[in-house]
Amino acid sequence: MAGAGAAAVLLAGGCGGQSTLDTHSRQSQEIASLFWWMLVAAGIVLVGALGLLAVGYRRRGRPGLPVIEQTKQINMWLVVTFGILLPLVALVAVFVVANFTVASITDAPAQGSTAMTIEVVGHQWFWEIRYPGTPAVTANELHIPARTRINVVLRSSDVIHSFWVPELNRKVDMIPGYPNRTLLYADQPGVYRGQCAELCGVQHANMAMRVVAQKPARFRRWLAGEAHPQAPPATATQRAGAQAFAANGCSSCHTIRGTPAHGTVGPDLTHLESRQTLAALTIPNTPAELRRWIQSPQQVKPGNKMPSVALSDAALTALVAYLDAGR
Numbered sequence: 001m002a003g004a005g006a007a008a009v010l011l012a013g014g015c016g017g018q019s020t021l022d023t024h025s026r027q028s029q030e031i032a033s034l035f036w037w038m039l040v041a042a043g044i045v046l047v048g049a050l051g052l053l054a055v056g057y058r059r060r061g062r063p064g065l066p067v068i069e070q071t072k073q074i075n076m077w078l079v080v081t082f083g084i085l086l087p088l089v090a091l092v093a094v095f096v097v098a099n100f101t102v103a104s105i106t107d108a109p110a111q112g113s114t115a116m117t118i119e120v121v122g123h124q125w126f127w128e129i130r131y132p133g134t135p136a137v138t139a140n141e142l143h144i145p146a147r148t149r150i151n152v153v154l155r156s157s158d159v160i161h162s163f164w165v166p167e168l169n170r171k172v173d174m175i176p177g178y179p180n181r182t183l184l185y186a187d188q189p190g191v192y193r194g195q196c197a198e199l200c201g202v203q204h205a206n207m208a209m210r211v212v213a214q215k216p217a218r219f220r221r222w223l224a225g226e227a228h229p230q231a232p233p234a235t236a237t238q239r240a241g242a243q244a245f246a247a248n249g250c251s252s253c254h255t256i257r258g259t260p261a262h263g264t265v266g267p268d269l270t271h272l273e274s275r276q277t278l279a280a281l282t283i284p285n286t287p288a289e290l291r292r293w294i295q296s297p298q299q300v301k302p303g304n305k306m307p308s309v310a311l312s313d314a315a316l317t318a319l320v321a322y323l324d325a326g327r
């Protein structure tokens with residue numbers, strides 16, 4: 001039943017693909033077409049080499065070359081052409097196209113040339129997302145307006161991570177103490193999956209994110225909603241949840257804007273109910289999964305920094321009601 005619910009949530013939310021060949025920006029298109037050109041060229045060489053091998057095998061009893069008459073000079077030119085000239089031309093062409101054309105198109109945008117800046121901070125193992133100029137902070141779900149160039153500043157709070165949304169742009173490392181920048185642009189509204197692309201510890205594989213590109217008006221509404229502090233708990237259960245949150249030390253790691261919780265170790269939990277997944281896309285964000293996550297985080301995502309806190313059943317129910325208040 002929980003599985004069916006999870007599947008429904010994933011379907012309704014759109015899983016968001018992650019294919020380098022399903023391109024949704026000029027940047028990813030350039031990368032994909034470089035890949036196709038290299039694949040075709042390498043394919044021709046492979047077929048040619050296999051063909052020559054086959055010819056050689058069929059003629060294995062006879063001396064000399066097939067088709068052409070053998071002289072020392074022709075042998076020499078064959079070696080020079082196929083062994084030196086062609087590889088040189090191919091490698092220089094790939095170098096020039098990759099390092100000058102594709103690299104400059106997929107590079108960070110010129111300062112001040114984009115409509116907005118978003119900050120993404122890599123943590124073991126989640127993505128903290130900030131919208132400078134607003135109090136909005138979220139995690140693992142990077143909302144952007146579609147058809148808008150976005151400057152993304154990339155930082156790390158611990159080890160080296162790598163920010164990679166293959167359908168939108170290339171990988172860019174997130175290096176502690178050395179902010180990098182990248183350009184994000186989505187040619188249409190949609191959900192694009194991203195994945196940390198630098199081994200950053202045991203849960204590196206479970207460090208994924210979603211880029212949600214929305215129509216600009218919808219994006220502005222979303223951002224205004226995220227910028228609001230959390231509404232005070234409305235029901236007795238939610239109030240009990242707020243108390244359990246404070247009493248069990250949750251606020252030393254998490255922030256909920258509008259409350260005394262200001263921890264910065266784990267994700268900001270303000271408007272947690274608005275997110276599609278928990279633990280950087282490890283599990284869907286449903287009340288049942290949220291409960292399981294709080295109860296045994298080390299079972300769901302072993303090695304993460306969330307401690308297992310012994311909670312009564314009633315306290316768990318109250319916590320879930322509090323965190324899911326806006327659902």
Ligand code: CUA
Pocket residue numbers: 122123125160161162196197198199200201203204205207
């Ligand atoms: Cu972060 Cu791999």
